[in-house]
Amino acid sequence: MKRDGFGSRFGALVAMAGSAVGLGNLWRFPYLVGENGGAAFIIVYIILCFLICLPIFISEFVIGRRSQKNAFAAFRDLSEGSAWRWVGLFTIIVPLIVLSYYSVIGGWSVDYLLKALTFSFTGGESQSAFSTMFTGFVSSTWGPLAAHTAFLLATTLIVVIGIKDGIEKFSKVMMPLLFLIVLVIAVYSLTLPGAKAGLEYLFSPDFSKLTGKSVASALGQAFFSLSLGFGTIMTYASYVSKKDNMMFQSTATAVSDLMFALIAGTAIMPAVFAFGINPQSGPGLVFETLPYVFGQMPAGGVIAILFFLALLVAALTSSISMLEVAVAYLVEEKKFSRVSACVVLFVLCWIVGAVCSLSFGPLSNIQIGGGNLFDFFDNLTSNILMTLGSLLTVIFVGWRLKKTDVYDEFTNGGTLSRNAKIFGVLWFLIRYIAPLAVLSIFISGLIA
Numbered sequence: 001m002k003r004d005g006f007g008s009r010f011g012a013l014v015a016m017a018g019s020a021v022g023l024g025n026l027w028r029f030p031y032l033v034g035e036n037g038g039a040a041f042i043i044v045y046i047i048l049c050f051l052i053c054l055p056i057f058i059s060e061f062v063i064g065r066r067s068q069k070n071a072f073a074a075f076r077d078l079s080e081g082s083a084w085r086w087v088g089l090f091t092i093i094v095p096l097i098v099l100s101y102y103s104v105i106g107g108w109s110v111d112y113l114l115k116a117l118t119f120s121f122t123g124g125e126s127q128s129a130f131s132t133m134f135t136g137f138v139s140s141t142w143g144p145l146a147a148h149t150a151f152l153l154a155t156t157l158i159v160v161i162g163i164k165d166g167i168e169k170f171s172k173v174m175m176p177l178l179f180l181i182v183l184v185i186a187v188y189s190l191t192l193p194g195a196k197a198g199l200e201y202l203f204s205p206d207f208s209k210l211t212g213k214s215v216a217s218a219l220g221q222a223f224f225s226l227s228l229g230f231g232t233i234m235t236y237a238s239y240v241s242k243k244d245n246m247m248f249q250s251t252a253t254a255v256s257d258l259m260f261a262l263i264a265g266t267a268i269m270p271a272v273f274a275f276g277i278n279p280q281s282g283p284g285l286v287f288e289t290l291p292y293v294f295g296q297m298p299a300g301g302v303i304a305i306l307f308f309l310a311l312l313v314a315a316l317t318s319s320i321s322m323l324e325v326a327v328a329y330l331v332e333e334k335k336f337s338r339v340s341a342c343v344v345l346f347v348l349c350w351i352v353g354a355v356c357s358l359s360f361g362p363l364s365n366i367q368i369g370g371g372n373l374f375d376f377f378d379n380l381t382s383n384i385l386m387t388l389g390s391l392l393t394v395i396f397v398g399w400r401l402k403k404t405d406v407y408d409e410f411t412n413g414g415t416l417s418r419n420a421k422i423f424g425v426l427w428f429l430i431r432y433i434a435p436l437a438v439l440s441i442f443i444s445g446l447i448a
Helices: 009-020 023-035 039-067 071-078 085-117 127-138 142-161 163-190 195-203 212-226 232-237 246-274 289-296 300-333 338-358 373-400 403-410 417-447
Strands: none
Touching (some): 009 300, 023 085, 023 212, 023 300, 039 071, 039 373, 071 232, 085 127, 085 300, 085 373, 127 142, 163 195, 212 246, 212 373, 212 417, 232 300, 246 289, 246 403, 289 300
């Protein structure tokens, strides 16, 4: 049976960009910028994206396309059956953990889109009323579980259809739509009185506010946003044609992700400042603060619909990539049908996600490290597992694979002269700079 794959270069690009562009840009990035001093955090984020994360992204691309197999088989075959194969299994387990709690947030976006469609954010309520609305929703039992189920079911149905007919077609339509929606909101946000303060906050750096933890957060956000360290890029790359230029695909994905994050910040922060809201509102910025802002805006009801539609689409483009990692493993290694693999993984992720959802309510008494179970899984994956996965991946490419094999894959057999010219720099970054930087920031984040 012929292995499914992307049908076009554009399809592969928007699917990879979709994997990268997600809740990390619209939900996580704005509040991390707010908590870490604005523009200085963005500058560090950009440097880390291109100096460290892009080489790691390319490393994952090399593994996936070189092997043309799922993450486990890729490490197993490329390492000739050595213990490195277990890193492949690691990169299959991690995205399932992420998807489990990610679908809870995706469920919140489903619920808030429904609220926006019924114009629930235009009644002139106080900011505290919206905080109470959010707290009341997430701490309840059945509403969040239903939303979590709906989001995970939508993710599963897209993946069931396949790579070309499911993931690629969905990404081709939804990614351009997503960029357009957020761009419209950003332009509108900039027209609000007082929006200038939000732009200054985003783009006037104050490096005195940076700490080791800030740098670790920037790296963790870059990993989270670019889907590094947990098999998604590796898996998608295995479906990419050998004729495509991986340097172009990788750079275009990183640039798309960065541009979307900046546009999202421009859509959110000027509006936050225009209405005198604290930019350091944390994770509640999107679900507690922005509904109040929408209620103060002219045409805020329409903007709210567009925003939460964008949030849902962004969440789905990333969640399908997470699910596909384990689906590919079960189909290729365990001989599951695509449908049965999706059903099994849906049930597994639903159970773990349900526990995460209930940790805001009935299970809130269960605390690990000062946080609930949702916080535990988020911190575990973002700050430890994804960073560790990225570190092992870049070490594998830089020190286990043959340099000639990496060169062959990166240059398409020596036919891409521009890639050949920059290979020496890339190889140096993969072997030395990226591993040392990831390791040092990983350690500083743990002890900060």
